[in-house]
Amino acid sequence: MALERIGFIGLGNMGNPMANNLVKAGYSVICYDIAGTEERAPEGAEIASSATQIAGNADIVFTSVDKQKSVESIAEEIAAANDRTVSVFIDTSTIGSNTARAAEARLKEVDVTYIDSPVAGGSGSTGVGHEAAKAASLTFIVAGPSAALERVRPAMEVMGRKVFHVGEEPGQAQAIKLINNFVFTASLISVSEAMVYGLNQNLDMKSILEVLNVSSGQNVATSYIFPTLVETETYDVGATIEILAKDVSVYADEVRSGNSPNAVGILVSKICAHMEREMPGADWSRMYPFVRDGGEG
Numbered sequence: 001m002a003l004e005r006i007g008f009i010g011l012g013n014m015g016n017p018m019a020n021n022l023v024k025a026g027y028s029v030i031c032y033d034i035a036g037t038e039e040r041a042p043e044g045a046e047i048a049s050s051a052t053q054i055a056g057n058a059d060i061v062f063t064s065v066d067k068q069k070s071v072e073s074i075a076e077e078i079a080a081a082n083d084r085t086v087s088v089f090i091d092t093s094t095i096g097s098n099t100a101r102a103a104e105a106r107l108k109e110v111d112v113t114y115i116d117s118p119v120a121g122g123s124g125s126t127g128v129g130h131e132a133a134k135a136a137s138l139t140f141i142v143a144g145p146s147a148a149l150e151r152v153r154p155a156m157e158v159m160g161r162k163v164f165h166v167g168e169e170p171g172q173a174q175a176i177k178l179i180n181n182f183v184f185t186a187s188l189i190s191v192s193e194a195m196v197y198g199l200n201q202n203l204d205m206k207s208i209l210e211v212l213n214v215s216s217g218q219n220v221a222t223s224y225i226f227p228t229l230v231e232t233e234t235y236d237v238g239a240t241i242e243i244l245a246k247d248v249s250v251y252a253d254e255v256r257s258g259n260s261p262n263a264v265g266i267l268v269s270k271i272c273a274h275m276e277r278e279m280p281g282a283d284w285s286r287m288y289p290f291v292r293d294g295g296e297g
Contacts, residue, residue, distance in 0.1 A: 007058030011040035015064030017133040055081035075103040096250040097171030104170035115144035118177035130238035143173035178251040191221040192291035245272035
């Protein structure tokens with residue numbers, strides 16, 4: 001059976017390695033990125049000049065962008081295309097449940113199936129974020145029709161190791177991704193605070209991490225972020241604090257509107273927003289020096 005023709009929109013930190021893995025697997029891939037496609041597209045991919053061009057030259061389209069408005073704009077452009085061949089739209093971005101539902105509603109008007117499928121960047125064994133995308137070890141969290149998922153699953157499995165079908169309704173996968181990012185960020189901040197306390201007790205970081213990683217305090221911050229990026233002072237996970245701050249802000253807003261407990265969520269969101277103001281453009285793995293140097297306020 002012939003492989004699907006795949007459109008890929010958004011070739012940044014995550015999208016570029018994801019599209020590259022599709023090309024390496026033999027898929028015909030046509031790419032577009034508003035920031036400059038030729039510079040970002042993987043070797044062997046066709047270059048498109050717009051989302052509209054992709055709409056008429058692919059069977060399915062994946063998106064990987066960092067703003068809610070970008071997804072809304074792309075969905076509108078795909079829906080409005082006159083010679084559209086795309087019939088399935090898979091959004092791997094973290095945009096929140098409300099934006100996912102709005103995109104699904106617009107695409108449904110023109111019989112394009114929307115799959116809500118944010119990706120999680122791994123648990124640390126093969127890196128997180130960009131490194132997990134390069135290693136094709138992403139986790140796809142999927143909400144959408146089962147038949148559509150089975151159609152696109154082979155392409156997902158080229159880019160990731162696990163595919164979880166969590167529901168049929170758009171927004172359900174976004175909710176799990178927001179939960180994941182909130183829990184991770186809360187852990188990152190907590191470990192940063194605890195590490196400062198430990199060092200003030202004349203302990204060394206290596207000893208603290210060794211104990212945490214065989215105890216109940218173990219998490220991806222202790223097992224990967226601190227040993228790999230903090231101890232070595234490389235601070236290069238490949239994603240900025242703006243992305244993390246956006247995700248936890250969307251989480252806090254959705255929790256608040258749903259009347260769920262949110263005391264910790266508010267604090268985590270405030271700390272990330274403060275770091276974004278004080279260290280614009282910084283890699284989010286610099287949370288530890290930000291906390292250590294009194295940046296929490």
